Amino acid sequence: MKTTKIAIKLNNCCDNPPCAICGERTDPEAGPELFLADSWAVVCPRCAEKHDPVIFNIWAKFKRRCFIASLFQDCRYDGDQYVREATNLV
Numbered sequence: 001m002k003t004t005k006i007a008i009k010l011n012n013c014c015d016n017p018p019c020a021i022c023g024e025r026t027d028p029e030a031g032p033e034l035f036l037a038d039s040w041a042v043v044c045p046r047c048a049e050k051h052d053p054v055i056f057n058i059w060a061k062f063k064r065r066c067f068i069a070s071l072f073q074d075c076r077y078d079g080d081q082y083v084r085e086a087t088n089l090v
């Protein structure tokens with residue numbers, strides 16, 4: 001049986017190719033994404049989780065951290081809490 005090796009590679013392409021394994025949409029983002037190890041063929045998170053849960057979990061952790069960082073990027077740390085300046089109040 002052929003094993004599918006999956007790797008995290010830095011994606012710098014704006015393409016939206018289908019998953020190399022299942023053919024579903026992938027919606028890859030710039031930055032670390034999931035690929036087949038021996039090519040630049042994008043793999044969707046579902047297939048990555050199925051074929052290589054370890055790599056998938058590393059990638060998922062990174063994505064979660066980026067998401068949290070993006071939530072806090074326009075906040076300032078004020079003593080013991082993050083505060084977001086409200087700019088749209090009339």
Ligand SMILES: [Zn+2]
Pocket residue numbers: 019020021022023024043044045046047048
């Ligand atoms: Zn897939």
